[in-house]
Amino acid sequence: MIPIAKPLLGLEEAIAASRVVMSGWVSQGPQVAAFESEFAAFTGADHACAVSNCTTALHLALLAVGVGPGDEVITVSHSFIAGANAIRQCGAVPVFVDIEPDGFNIDPTRVAEALSSRTTAILCVHQMGMPCNVPAILEIAKGFGVPVIEDAACAIGSEILTGGAWQRIGRPLGDVVCFSFHPRKVITTGEGGMLTTNRPELDQMFRLLRQHGMSVSDTARHDSAAVIFESYPVRGYNYRMTDIQASIGREQLKRLPKIISNRRTLADRYRVALADIKGATPPSEPEWARSNWQSYPVLLSDHFDQKDVMQSMLDQGVATRRGIMNMHQEPAQADVPLPFPLPHTEAARDHTILLPIFAQMSAEEQVDVLTALSDALSDLNGSGRLHLVHS
Numbered sequence: 284m285i286p287i288a289k290p291l292l293g294l295e296e297a298i299a300a301s302r303v304v305m306s307g308w309v310s311q312g313p314q315v316a317a318f319e320s321e322f323a324a325f326t327g328a329d330h331a332c333a334v335s336n337c338t339t340a341l342h343l344a345l346l347a348v349g350v351g352p353g354d355e356v357i358t359v360s361h362s363f364i365a366g367a368n369a370i371r372q373c374g375a376v377p378v379f380v381d382i383e384p385d386g387f388n389i390d391p392t393r394v395a396e397a398l399s400s401r402t403t404a405i406l407c408v409h410q411m412g413m414p415c416n417v418p419a420i421l422e423i424a425k426g427f428g429v430p431v432i433e434d435a436a437c438a439i440g441s442e443i444l445t446g447g448a449w450q451r452i453g454r455p456l457g458d459v460v461c462f463s464f465h466p467r468k469v470i471t472t473g474e475g476g477m478l479t480t481n482r483p484e485l486d487q488m489f490r491l492l493r494q495h496g497m498s499v500s501d502t503a504r505h506d507s508a509a510v511i512f513e514s515y516p517v518r519g520y521n522y523r524m525t526d527i528q529a530s531i532g533r534e535q536l537k538r539l540p541k542i543i544s545n546r547r548t549l550a551d552r553y554r555v556a557l558a559d560i561k562g563a564t565p566p567s568e569p570e571w572a573r574s575n576w577q578s579y580p581v582l583l584s585d586h587f588d589q590k591d592v593m594q595s596m597l598d599q600g601v602a603t604r605r606g607i608m609n610m611h612q613e614p615a616q617a618d619v620p621l622p623f624p625l626p627h628t629e630a631a632r633d634h635t636i637l638l639p640i641f642a643q644m645s646a647e648e649q650v651d652v653l654t655a656l657s658d659a660l661s662d663l664n665g666s667g668r669l670h671l672v673h674s
């Protein structure tokens with residue numbers, strides 16, 4: 284069975300974690316601090332703050348830019364449900380806008396239509412690692428003074444061309460960028476998240492809120508020669524990452540460039556091979572974007588039943604997933620008002636399948652995936668099969 288995804292973890296991570304265990308300091312401490320500075324250096328952000336996962340990162344990002352009860356946050360429905368859950372946890376309402384007709388990311392022209400006097404933030408998503416058009420969104424938001432948060436849960440190591448230079452996602456184009464280290468993403472700490480920003484006051488707010496709103500960090504109190512009494516100026520949360528997780532994250536960060544180059548090679552091979560498979564369209568990458576290919580979405584022609592294709596591939600030993608979910612089609616978010624039509628959003632979920640992609644995937648495995656897809660489509664189509672050979 285070829286799985287949809289597989290984290291790349293090895294002895295280095297196991298050794299790093301065991302060192303932390305043996306050190307006796309396992310909660311948020313020196314490893315988290317080191318992971319944060321290495322992550323900031325990698326992305327080019329001024330500040331990086333580690334948290335327990337990307338959902339808590341989104342919650343803190345929204346709170347820190349001032350999202351509160353009754354506010355509107357413009358975002359997509361075509362994304363993981365954590366986005367809307369975090370908005371609603373602030374007491375705010377998501378305003379879902381459609382994605383682009385030829386991709387899976389937010390359509391900036393739809394953002395412009397949705398801006399209102401109640402808009403407090405725009406939450407855009409770099410879906411499946413493909414950078415969304417943040418510069419166009421910033422251009423629209425600028426006139427309204429609305430902060431922009433980037434959900435980069437899947438986009439670690441992806442790049443965007445702005446001002447004539449490539450830069451990594453995470454060096455904030457907007458105000459805050461949120462990342463996930465769930466095993467389904469490109470690097471993992473089991474569970475984990477990170478917030479990057481160039482605004483020091485936001486970084487301070489993240490640090491306060493992730494640790495119960497406590498004025499002094501554990502490390503500062505531990506290291507102090509003088510007695511310190513902490514205070515609690517604001518109500519906070521426990522959204523901390525542990526040092527065990529951070530030590531694994533530091534090793535994962537070292538592997539990241541290789542992971543991304545492998546994934547880009549695999550994506551390129553998929554793109555070339557799919558040109559010969561009728562009924563399945565590969566995703567396109569804008570000239571100004573370099574995806575880390577966290578997922579590889581393939582658009583099926585309308586006459587194929589998505590579930591039948593997936594079942595046929597599963598029967599041939601290949602795991603797939605359907606396209607990204609739509610939050611407005613789930614019971615948990617069914618009470619969110621829908622002021623705008625979402626035709627591309629709904630089509631994307633129902634006509635897309637995700638193919639297996641992971642850094643250690645072999646060329647043979649990839650041929651098996653393509654053969655399974657080709658066979659599924661020709662069986663369901665009643666037409667002749669395509670024969671792929673190992674290159």
Ligand SMILES: *Cc1c(COP(=O)(O)O)cnc(C)c1O
Pocket residue numbers: 336337338339362363365366408410434436437462463464465475476
């Ligand atoms: C995975 C994901 C999240 C949630 O990340 P966790 O670390 O699991 O909380 C949020 N947004 C998007 C787009 C995701 O893909």
